Amino acid sequence: MSAPLLWIVVPFLGGVLILLLLRERYSAWAGGALSAVLALIALIFPIDTALLLGTVSLKISPSIQFFGRSFEFAKADGPLLAIIYGVAALWFFGTEASGTANRFVSLGLMIVSLLTASIAVEPFLFAALLLEIAAMLVIPLLVPMYQKPGRGVVRFLIYQTLAMPFILFSGWMLAGVEASPGDLGTTTQAGTMLGLGFAFLLAVFPLYNWIPMLMEESSPYATGFLLWALPTFTVVFALGFLDRYTWLRTTPQLASAIQFAGIVMVASGGIFASLQRHIGRMLGYATIAETGLLILIMGLRSSEIVNLTFLILIPRGLALAVWALALSIIKRKSYSLLFSEVQGLARSYPITVAALILAHLSMAGFPLLAGFPARLAIWQELAGQSLSTTVWVFVGMLGLLVAAIRTLAVFVMVEEQKWGINESWVQIAMLGLGVIGLFILGMFPQILQPFLADLPSLFNRLGQ
C-alpha cells in the first residue's frame, strides 16, 4: 500500500461511497470512524519503514506516480496526517450533533483528501490547483439546494479562483529568481504575485469580507469546517514556499510586509469581533484574528516558526469545532444568531453556551485553555523582536476577550426563567469531550509533543 493511496484515494472514495450508499444518520459515524482510523494509521505506522508484525512485514511506500508527476509523503508527514485526520474525525463525529444538512461528511472527506493531496503533490506549487478544486467542493456545503446563494459565497468563490493563477505564475517566476537571484525586477514581481495569491487564499485584510458574510448566510458548522480546513492547508503550503526559497526568508522587507499583514488581521479581527451583535460573525472575526497570528508567525525571524504554527493549528481545529457545533445547536433553536434572538439561552442551553464561551475564550488566549500556550509562546517570541507588534497583538486578543464577555452577558441576560438542559445526549457528549480537550490542551500542552517533535523536519531550512 502506498501512502498517497491510503490518505488521498481511500478517503476520497470513502466520501463518494458515503454520498451514494449511506443515510445521513450513519454517515457521521462512518466518516468519523474512517478519519479516526486513518489518523491512527498515520500515528502508528511510519511511512517508508518496514514493520514486522509476527511473520508479516508491512511497509507503506511513500509515493505514487500520476500523469507524470508524483504524490509523495515523507516519514515526517506522519504526525501531520494524524493531526489532519484526527481533527477531521472530530468534525465528522460532530455532524450528527450539529444537525448539519446532508452531504457534510461525504463532501468533507473528499475535501480533506484533496487538501491532503495538496501537501503531497510534486512540484508542490501545483497544490494551488488542488486547493481551488477543494474550494469548489465546499460550495454545496455552504449553499443547500433550498437556499439562495448570498454574496459571501460568491466572493469566496471569486477570491479562491483569483488566487490560483497568481500562485501558479509566481511559482514559475520563482524558478527564474532562483536562476538569477540578482535580478531585482523579477524578484519584486515574483514576490508581489506570491503575496497577492496568498492574500486571496488566506483572506488577508481587506479580502476577508466574505468570512463574516458567510457566517451570517450559511450553516455555521459548514463554514466553521471551511475556516478550519482551507487556512490550515494554505499555511502548510505557504510554509513550503518559505522553506523552498531562501530569499523569501531572508528578505527583510518581505518579512516586514508579512508581519504587517498579520498585525492588521489580528488587530482588526479582534476589534471588529468586539463590535459585533451576531455571534456567528464573531466566530468569523475570531478566525480572521487567528489567521493573522499564523501570518505573523511566518514573518518572524525565528527558528521556531514551524513549532509555533502547529502549536496554533491543533487547538484551532478543536476550538473551532466546538464553537461551530455550539453555534449550530443555537441556530437550530433560535433560527438567528443575532444578540436579540439568543438572549437568555444560557438557562435553556447551558452546556452549549458554556462550550461556546470556552471555545471563544480559548481563541482569545485565555489561561488554562487550549489557545493559551500558543499565544504565550508567540508573545515570548514577539517581545524579543518588536514591542509595538506585541501591543497590537494584545489589542486583537483583548478585542476577542471583550467579544466573549459581551456574548456571555447576552446569554445570561434574561428575566426569571427556569434552568434546564435541552441538548440531546449526543450534543452533550460531543460538546463535553470538546471542552475537556480544550482544558487538557491548555493545562498539559506537552501532550502535543509527540506530534510536534517531527514536524520541523518537514521544513528543514525553516528551522535553521
Next chain:
Amino acid sequence: MLSDTISWIAVGMILATSTTILINRDWRISLGALAVQYVSVFWLVSRHLPFVMGSVKLIAGWMVVAALGMTRLGLTDLDNEKEDTFWPRGQWFRLILIFIVALVTAGATSRIESAIPGLGFPVIAGGLLLIGTGVVHLGVTSDLLRVTLGLLTMLAGFEIIYAAVESSILVTGFLALTNLGLGIVGSYLLVAGSTPLESEEEL
C-alpha cells in the same frame, strides 16, 4: 506565417467575444460567445501545447457552456433576469472598460514578450485580453451566471499564458477539472434556492 495570421484572428475573436459577453444581456448570446471564445483559446493554447492537450481545453470549455446553458434553460424564475444594481452599468461604460483593457494589453504585450521571450505576441495579447475582461466582468456584476462567465473568461486567459510556460499533463488535467468544476458550481448556484425545503432535518 499563416499560423501567425490565424493567431491574430483568434485574438480579434477573443476581443469580439469577450466584448459581447460583457455588453450583451441575453444569456444565450453570452454563452454562444463563450463557446466561440474557447475555439480561439484552443488555437492559442495549441501554439505551445500538443493538439490533444489543447483540445482538452476546448472540450472542457464546451462542456461548461453546455452545462450552464442547460441549467439556465431550465430556470423559469424571473429573479434571475433582474438587472444588477451596481452603478454605473450602461453599455458605454462597459465599452470604455473594454477599451481600457485593450489599451493596457497593447502596452503590456511587448514588455512581457521582452521579459519572457518566446511566448509570442498573439498568445500574450489574447491571454491578457481575457484576464482583463474577466476581471472587469467580475467587477461590474453580481449576477451568478455573469460571475461564472467572468471567472471562466479570466481563467481561460490565464490558461493561454500558462500553457506557454508549463506543459504538464497533470496541470492541463487539473485546469480542465477546474473549468468543469466552475461550470458545475455556477450551475448549482443558479438552481440553488429554486428547490423547496423537503424536511425539517435539512434546516
